[in-house]
Amino acid sequence: MKFYKMEGLGNDFVVTHEVKENEIQQFKNQFVSLCNRRKGIGADGIIFVLSSDKCDFKMRIFNSDGSEPEMCGNGIRCFALYVNLLNLSELKKLTIETLAGVISTELIDNGKVTVNMGRPVLNAPVIPVAQTSGRVLMKELEVDGKVFKINAISMGNPHAVIYVSDEITDKLVLGYGPKIETHQFFPRKTNVEFIKVLSPNEIQMRVWERGCGETQACGTGACASVVSGIINGLHEKSVIVHLPGGDLSISWGGSEDDSVFMTGPARVAFQGSVEI
Numbered sequence: 001m002k003f004y005k006m007e008g009l010g011n012d013f014v015v016t017h018e019v020k021e022n023e024i025q026q027f028k029n030q031f032v033s034l035c036n037r038r039k040g041i042g043a044d045g046i047i048f049v050l051s052s053d054k055c056d057f058k059m060r061i062f063n064s065d066g067s068e069p070e071m072c073g074n075g076i077r078c079f080a081l082y083v084n085l086l087n088l089s090e091l092k093k094l095t096i097e098t099l100a101g102v103i104s105t106e107l108i109d110n111g112k113v114t115v116n117m118g119r120p121v122l123n124a125p126v127i128p129v130a131q132t133s134g135r136v137l138m139k140e141l142e143v144d145g146k147v148f149k150i151n152a153i154s155m156g157n158p159h160a161v162i163y164v165s166d167e168i169t170d171k172l173v174l175g176y177g178p179k180i181e182t183h184q185f186f187p188r189k190t191n192v193e194f195i196k197v198l199s200p201n202e203i204q205m206r207v208w209e210r211g212c213g214e215t216q217a218c219g220t221g222a223c224a225s226v227v228s229g230i231i232n233g234l235h236e237k238s239v240i241v242h243l244p245g246g247d248l249s250i251s252w253g254g255s256e257d258d259s260v261f262m263t264g265p266a267r268v269a270f271q272g273s274v275e276i
Helices: 021-035 073-085 170-181 219-231
Strands: 002-008 011-016 045-050 057-063 093-098 101-107 112-116 136-143 146-154 158-163 191-199 202-209 213-215 238-243 246-252 260-265 267-273
Touching (some): 011 073, 021 045, 045 073, 057 073, 073 093, 073 101, 073 260, 073 267, 136 170, 158 219, 191 219, 219 238, 219 260
Parallel strands (some): 057 093
Antiparallel strands (some): 002 011, 002 267, 093 101, 101 112, 191 202, 202 213, 238 246, 246 260
C-alpha cells in the first residue's frame, strides 16, 4: 500500500487512496501496529480516501487505538490536500462524505485549507451525554474528588470543554483527561479540551483526544471550544486558537443554524509504501 504521511499542526496521519472500502476490514487488526511510532509508520490515525455516491469523496478515519471516530478536523484538511497533490480531482472545493455528515473544504494559498465544519450540536442526548434534554454548559462533573465545569458540544464527535484560569498543566491533561474521556456521563466517551482565554480573539488549548491520548492539535476540538466560548460570552466570534502544534482560525456566527468555519495548514511529511 502506497501512502502519504501527512500532518496538520502536528496531528499526523497515514493517508492512502489505494484501499477500497470493502477491503478495509481485512487488515483492520493492523491499524494499531501501523500507527506505532517505534515499530510502524507512526501516526495519530489512518485516513482512507474513498469514492462516494453522494459527494466528491468519502473519508473514513481510524485512530491509533483502532477505533473509528466520526470526523477529524485536522485529518480532513490533510485529506483535501492529498486529493489535490495526487490529482484525484481538479476541484479546489470538495464535498466529503463522513460519519458526521457532509463536510465541504476549500484549498487556499500556502497549503492552507478552509473547512465548513457544519453546525454545532448542543442538544444533550444527541451529543451524546447522560442528560435527557437541554444544553450542557458549565455543568459540574466530579472526577476523582475534583469538580470540573464542563461544556458538552458535538462537532460530529463529542467534546468536553473545560476552562482554566492558570496554566494548563500536564496533571490536568494527562492525569484527568483520560478519566474524563471515559466518565460515565459520556456514553460514547469524549474528547477533552482544556482552555485558557487569552484575549477577546485568542485562546490557548490542549486536548486529550478520544482514542489517541494527547495530540498536538484537534480541529473539531478547536471548533467546539470556540462555540463554547461564544455561548458563554468569553470571547468574540472569530478566534485564533493556539495549540501545541500551531494555530487555527475559527469563526462561528453564534446561532445553532450557523456553520463553524476552520482555516489551518496541512503538509506532507513523507511518502512511502508498506506491506499489509
